[in-house]
Amino acid sequence: MLPVEMTVNGRRQRALLDARKTLADFLREDCELTGTHLGCEHGVCGACTVLLDGDAVRSCLLFAVQADGANVTTVEGIGGPDGALSPVQDAFRQEHGLQCGFCTPGFVVSVTALLRENPKPSEDEIREALSGNLCRCTGYQGIVRAVEKAAGS
Amino acid sequence: MKPAPFEYHAPATVAEACALLAEYGDEAKPLAGGQSLVPMLALRLARFEHLVDLNRMPELAGVERDDGTLVVRGATRQRVLERDAQVAEAAPLLAAATPLIGHFQIRNRGTVGGSLAHADPASEYPAVAVALGAELELASAAGTRRVSADEFFVGTWMTAARDDELLVAARFPVWSGPCGFAIEEVARRHGDFALAGVACALASGRAGLALFGVGSTPVRVAAAEDALLAGAPADEVAAIVVDAIDPPADVHASSATRARIARHLVARAVMRAKEQHAAG
Numbered sequence: 289m290l291p292v293e294m295t296v297n298g299r300r301q302r303a304l305l306d307a308r309k310t311l312a313d314f315l316r317e318d319c320e321l322t323g324t325h326l327g328c329e330h331g332v333c334g335a336c337t338v339l340l341d342g343d344a345v346r347s348c349l350l351f352a353v354q355a356d357g358a359n360v361t362t363v364e365g366i367g368g369p370d371g372a373l374s375p376v377q378d379a380f381r382q383e384h385g386l387q388c389g390f391c392t393p394g395f396v397v398s399v400t401a402l403l404r405e406n407p408k409p410s411e412d413e414i415r416e417a418l419s420g421n422l423c424r425c426t427g428y429q430g431i432v433r434a435v436e437k438a439a440g441s
Numbered sequence: 442m443k444p445a446p447f448e449y450h451a452p453a454t455v456a457e458a459c460a461l462l463a464e465y466g467d468e469a470k471p472l473a474g475g476q477s478l479v480p481m482l483a484l485r486l487a488r489f490e491h492l493v494d495l496n497r498m499p500e501l502a503g504v505e506r507d508d509g510t511l512v513v514r515g516a517t518r519q520r521v522l523e524r525d526a527q528v529a530e531a532a533p534l535l536a537a538a539t540p541l542i543g544h545f546q547i548r549n550r551g552t553v554g555g556s557l558a559h560a561d562p563a564s565e566y567p568a569v570a571v572a573l574g575a576e577l578e579l580a581s582a583a584g585t586r587r588v589s590a591d592e593f594f595v596g597t598w599m600t601a602a603r604d605d606e607l608l609v610a611a612r613f614p615v616w617s618g619p620c621g622f623a624i625e626e627v628a629r630r631h632g633d634f635a636l637a638g639v640a641c642a643l644a645s646g647r648a649g650l651a652l653f654g655v656g657s658t659p660v661r662v663a664a665a666e667d668a669l670l671a672g673a674p675a676d677e678v679a680a681i682v683v684d685a686i687d688p689p690a691d692v693h694a695s696s697a698t699r700a701r702i703a704r705h706l707v708a709r710a711v712m713r714a715k716e717q718h719a720a721g
Contacts, residue, residue, distance in 0.1 A: 290449065307449035307492070308442050310479075329443055330480035334546065343520070343549040349479040350550070353449055354472075354496060398546060419631045420544025 292356050296321065297365030305352050312336040314352035315362055323363040323393050327422070334421035337394040338362050344401035363393035366400055376400050376438045385434035387425030394421050399435050408439055444482035451494045455501060455580055458493050458607055463582040465491045467604045472496075473516055473555030476547050495552075501609060504528060511535075511613040515554025523548060532613045534573060534622040534642055538565040541624065544632045554608040557593075560600045563634040563654040565624065567594050570611060571659040572640040572649035577602075578610040587612070594658035619721025620644045621714035625706040626653070629693065636694045637702040639682075641710040643669060643718045650678075650711075655688035655703055662686070665707070675711040679704045 289304040296319050303318045312329075315321045315338070327333035329348045336347040339361035366374045376399050379385065386392040395418070402409060402417040409417065414435045423431065450469075452458040462469055469491035472478060481487040495501055501516040504525055511531040513522070522528045522539045529536040542548055542556070542565055556566045557577060570577070570590035577593045579586055579602050593601050602608060626638030635654045642649040648669040652660040665681040688699035 306442060306446070308444045308446055310442070313442060330483050331476060331547070334544075337546055340549075344546045345550045346476075346546055348483070349475050351449070351475075351479075353451075354475075354494060402545075416631065417545060420546050 290353050292353055294352075294355050294358050294360055296360045297362060303352075307351060307353050309352050310348050311338070311340075311350040311352045311355050311360070312347035314355075315347060315360070318352075321362050321364050325390055325393050327390070332422070333391070333394070334398065335391050335394040337397045337421065339397060339401060342401075342404075344398050361397075363396050366396055374400065376403065376434070379434040379438035380431070383434040383437055384430040385426065386423075386430075391421060391423045391425075395423065395431060399438065402435070403439055409435070411436070414439075443485075444479070445485060445488045447482075447489055448491045449494065450491060451497045453497055455498060455607065455609055456582075458495065458498065459580055459582045459605070461491065461493050462605045462607060469493055469604075471558070471607055473558070474518070474551035475555075476543065476551040477555070477559045477561065495554075495607075501554075506531060506615075507612075509615050509617070511615055513553050513611045513613065515558075515608045515610055516552045517554070519548040519551045519553060519556070520545070522553065531615045532573065533620075534569050534624060534640060535566075535613060537622065538569045538624045538640065541565050541626055541635075541638075542632075547632070553611055557611055558600060558602060558608045560594050560596075560598050560658070561634065562594075562597050562657050562659070563636075563638075565626070565635075565638065565640070565653065566611075568638065568640040568651040568653040568659040569624070570613070571651040571661055572642045573613050573616070574649060575614070576612045577608055578612060579603075579606040580609045581606045585609070590659075591661070597657045616642060616644045616647065618645050619718055621716065621718030623710040623713035623717070625710045625713075627702050627706065637688065637699045637706060639703065639706045639710045641669075641707075641714045643711075643714040645718075646670070650682070650707070652682065652686065652703060652707070655686050655699055657689075660686055669711060675708040675715065678711045679708040682707045 325335040327335040338347045470489040472492045575590045576587045621643040626635035637654045648666045662685045690696040
């Protein structure tokens, strides 16, 4: 077991972990932040996307010990402290950017990262940025509209 | 927890990493960005007693110009190459290839050395390294050596690096004078591994053409490079390539389909490289 310490959504988290525990499992099981979803667990679906020191990454492809000392933001840390929706979350709701909601945390985190880097993306850039997240319900059109709306707000 | 248990090492220097690799041999595996290795561990297609994490070694990250060479350190993130003005200027083909790799979340974590050392025959960087005539710098407890990209890739997921060696840098020669560069690929979905692709580089007196996804390593066709240098039309270069390759068949595409795709991609890449070279 290895000692691990990191900041998750502004709170310090400490644990003794098996090296093989992924960051995703650490967030869900040890931090009890179950907003980070696990779909494929091998880097394809994007449901587990979190921000690692500000960059969107797959938390299923990172061992928690590798994030020792890092600053992690999960979907729970995207909205306001009072539970207010972020502009991205609000736009997803307005534009029917979700249906069952399983993939949504990954989309919200990825889109948040996209808009920080590129606040006014073109439709092509939006579609390219969404290509790393899979959604089985919406057909993506509502998600593209949600990103356009969030970028305009 | 999906991967089998392993012992985790996070060395702070290349020397420490090499000492670990020397000690554990084929029971150890360097862990770079983990975007290919961790899925293989999760699916238990691969299993190692020791993982040597390369992400805590400042000396292993970064890009610098060394006279006529662009030196990319092994653990440099792919995302860095996508944005770095020095890379765009010194090795435009490398910059152009990067957005084709996976998705931005993958490139935030994936590294240049990891992609080269993983040596997937359908990946972009190995073909770019071969087309540009890059050298790979390998370090071990016994010292450092350089291997040409041509000799480095020996088979699917197989390279000339020994178990005790670490890929510490990729050295891309800066092509000077009027140049043309192009990379083309076809994938089922954006970010998927390519069904076929080609990296093309053209300068006065020098040409490099390397295909990916059509063999067990990047495939270079010398006769096609000669034709390209001699000013042959793009279709002719493409025909020479198609005669020389024997692409694999799998669930995604037949051999004939890959060859047809390769023919079009080579013609398009050669045309673009020639136009850019002529515009100089």
